[in-house]
Amino acid sequence: xxxxxxxxxxxxxxxxxxxxxxxxxxxxxxxxxxxxxxxxxxxxxxx
Amino acid sequence: xxxxxxxxxxxxxxxxxxxxxxxxxxxxxxxxxxxxxxxxxxxxxxxxxxxxxxxxxxxxxxxxxxxxxxxxxxxxxxxxxxxxxxxxxxxxxxxxxxxxxxxxxxxxxxxxxxxxxxxxxxxxxxxxxxxxxxxxxxxxxxxxxxxxxxxxxxxxxxxxxxxxxxxxxxxxxxxxxxxxxxxxxxxxxxxxxxxxxxxxxxxxxxxxxxxxxxxxxxxxxxxxxxxxxxxxxxxxxxxxxxxxxxxxxxxxxxxxxxxxxxxxxxxxxxxxxxxxxxxxxxxxxxxxxxxxxxxxxxxxxxxxxxxxxxxxxxxxxxxxxxxxxxxxxxxxxxxxxxxxxxxxxxxxxxxxxxxxxxxxxxxxxxxxxxxxxxxxxxxxxxxxxxxxxxxxxxxxxxxxxxxxxxxxxxxxxxxxxxxxxxxxxxxxxxxxxxxxxxxxxxxxxxxxxxxxxxxxxxxxxxxxxxxxxxxxxxxxxxx
Numbered sequence: 001x002x003x004x005x006x007x008x009x010x011x012x013x014x015x016x017x018x019x020x021x022x023x024x025x026x027x028x029x030x031x032x033x034x035x036x037x038x039x040x041x042x043x044x045x046x047x
Numbered sequence: 048x049x050x051x052x053x054x055x056x057x058x059x060x061x062x063x064x065x066x067x068x069x070x071x072x073x074x075x076x077x078x079x080x081x082x083x084x085x086x087x088x089x090x091x092x093x094x095x096x097x098x099x100x101x102x103x104x105x106x107x108x109x110x111x112x113x114x115x116x117x118x119x120x121x122x123x124x125x126x127x128x129x130x131x132x133x134x135x136x137x138x139x140x141x142x143x144x145x146x147x148x149x150x151x152x153x154x155x156x157x158x159x160x161x162x163x164x165x166x167x168x169x170x171x172x173x174x175x176x177x178x179x180x181x182x183x184x185x186x187x188x189x190x191x192x193x194x195x196x197x198x199x200x201x202x203x204x205x206x207x208x209x210x211x212x213x214x215x216x217x218x219x220x221x222x223x224x225x226x227x228x229x230x231x232x233x234x235x236x237x238x239x240x241x242x243x244x245x246x247x248x249x250x251x252x253x254x255x256x257x258x259x260x261x262x263x264x265x266x267x268x269x270x271x272x273x274x275x276x277x278x279x280x281x282x283x284x285x286x287x288x289x290x291x292x293x294x295x296x297x298x299x300x301x302x303x304x305x306x307x308x309x310x311x312x313x314x315x316x317x318x319x320x321x322x323x324x325x326x327x328x329x330x331x332x333x334x335x336x337x338x339x340x341x342x343x344x345x346x347x348x349x350x351x352x353x354x355x356x357x358x359x360x361x362x363x364x365x366x367x368x369x370x371x372x373x374x375x376x377x378x379x380x381x382x383x384x385x386x387x388x389x390x391x392x393x394x395x396x397x398x399x400x401x402x403x404x405x406x407x408x409x410x411x412x413x414x415x416x417x418x419x420x421x422x423x424x425x426x427x428x429x430x431x432x433x434x435x436x437x438x439x440x441x442x443x444x445x446x447x448x449x450x451x452x453x454x455x456x457x458x459x460x461x462x463x464x465x466x467x468x469x470x471x472x473x474x475x476x477x478x479x480x481x482x483x484x485x486x487x488x489x490x491x492x493x494x495x496x497x498x499x500x501x502x503x504x505x506x507x508x509x510x511x512x513x514x515x516x517x518x519x520x521x522x523x524x525x526x
Contacts, residue, residue: 002435004317005447009431011313012454016424019458020417022467026376027413034377039360039370042378042390 066505069130070122076134077118081111084141087386091149094387106148109165110141113172120176125500129433132499135426136492139477140168140485142419145386146406147480150399153392160399160480167482171489178493185497189441192242199235200290202228207297216298217472229294229303230474230483233310234490237452240311241444243283244318248440252319287311288331292339299345302459302471306452308332313451314444346469353469368394368402372464375405383412399480401472404464420457423476427454430495436502446498449491 026034034040085107092100114137121128148161182188188195205228206216212225219226244251291304312328339346351358352369359367366374375391378384389409394402408416430450434443456476463470474484 001317001320001440001443004320005431005434005443008313008317008447008451009428012427012431012451013424015454015458016420018467019420019461019465022462022465023376023408023413023416023420026373026465027379027408027416028381031377031380034374037357037360037366037370037374039357039366040374040378041393042374 066127066503068126070118070126073121073130073133074118076130077114077137080134080138080141081107081114083138084110084145087142087145088148090385091145091152091387094385095152106144106165109169110137110144113137113169117172117175120179121496124179125496127500127503128496129429129499129503131425131429132492132496135422136477136489139419139422142407143403143478143485144168146403146478147399149387149410150392150406152387155395156392156398163482164480164485167485168489170482171486174486175489175493178490179496182497185442185445185494185501186439188238188445189242189245192239195235196239199232199239202232202235203290203294211299217300217303227481227483229300230487233306233452234449234487234494236307237310237314237448238445240314241441241448244314245440245444248318251315252321288335292335296339296343299343300472301339301346301349301469302463302473305471306455306459306473308335309455310448310452314448317447318440318444349469349471353466356466368396369464369466369470371395372402372405373466376408376465379409379412381413383410383415386410397472400474401460401479402464403475403479404461407478419478420461423453423457426492427451429499433495433499433502437498442498442501446495449495453488453491
């Protein structure tokens with residue numbers, strides 16, 4: 001059973017890795033295009 | 048007079064080496080967790096109004112009092128419990144309260160929610176203490192397997208008779224309270240799965256039909272090892288699948304249904320060690336997902352939102368919720384705008400519950416988000432660790448089930464609001480506004496505390512066991 005518990009733990013680790021990679025994508029890599037989207041009201045709100 | 052006893056007192060038996068209980072570590076980590084939360088609360092006030100918020104003292108004392116009560120309970124009844132579990136739960140709950148308090152400052156998001164959340168956290172900690180004090184041993188729970196599955200099914204079925212709120216029938220309302228019974232059902236189902244699977248492990252693992260027979264395929268030996276389970280054992284699996292599909296269709300709750308099914312497949316795999324079960328699970332899940340996405344308009348909408356989050360902008364009707372959430376994450380960037388200085392209220396409805404992570408992402412940045420994910424990862428890892436250290440199959444499966452439950456929940460909702468998977472409504476454990484969820488997660492942590500106490504506790508007579516081992520070594524010749 002120990003082997004399978006480790007496999008399940010590795011599976012959860014993969015889920016975490018996917019989340020971290022995706023946060024880097026949204027918050028850093030694609031951040032420029034999201035910030036520049038004309039529908040993003042943040043720029044007008046800040047003024 | 049007995050002279051010998053005066054001159055040579057009988058030496059007391061050498062005390063067995065006392066295992067460190069690490070309760071001091073726990074206490075200092077709890078103090079740190081409370082201080083971090085109070086700092087966050089103060090920062091929100093300074094950023095918005097330039098003064099310390101008026102409720103800071105009460106809020107800090109409330110959180111600290113709850114944490115200390117829980118710590119005292121653990122110290123009294125679970126002295127060997129894992130010292131990281133409780134501080135992480137306190138910190139996550141504290142961060143959640145800070146974020147909800149921060150969103151309360153935006154009047155567009157409706158009435159204040161932080162005081163109610165603090166009340167629910169107190170109820171959660173109360174139940175945590177009750178579980179730690181009154182549950183002598185986690186193995187007792189195995190006796191109530193069928194009671195807990197009945198209760199879980201009743202809880203799951205109850206909201207069908209209540210009107211749908213915001214498109215999902217997952218709420219029960221009475222006396223001004225609204226409760227999500229599906230949250231409690233999660234723990235009950237984890238207990239039932241652990242009990243059922245630990246009792247039927249052998250039957251599930253060793254009966255089966257090989258898909259490929261014959262010796263000619265010697266190069267494909269893995270294919271011959273792949274076995275399909277027999278119909279008799281497949282029955283319960285199909286039943287669980289039907290229940291989760293039923294939840295999906297009757298209550299339109301995609302997240303819960305997905306969660307139950309994934310939890311069951313993971314626990315089934317751990318109990319039996321058969322990869323065939325994963326294949327069966329993936330097959331059933333994909334059939335269910337395909338049927339749901341082609342038949343249910345609600346689900347189809349979620350999938351198309353996931354694939355094209357900006358479709359509503361292109362159509363000229365402004366950004367949808369998911370687009371607003373992505374804008375919030377992007378505005379945070381690597382280091383965030385700082386607490387109280389973001390615009391995540393633009394998300395609107397559900398900003399305090401399902402989309403709470405967007406506020407964390409915008410105001411704490413990628414750095415803060417990674418820290419939050421690391422806290423969840425530590426919690427999950429300590430759960431798995433307790434499962435590995437235990438000896439009884441029920442406890443091991445329960446630990447694995449509860450840890451996976453937390454991990455799956457975090458993945459489903461965090462992946463949903465960040466456009467990694469289709470968005471499904473689910474509470475971020477400890478962070479999101481929602482009483483049922485907070486209470487349930489405190490119960491999960493209490494069970495993990497109970498299990499880890501058993502896992503780390505030394506055997507009743509370690510000295511006797513060591514002596515037996517020594518005797519074995521001396522008696523048996525070295526091979």
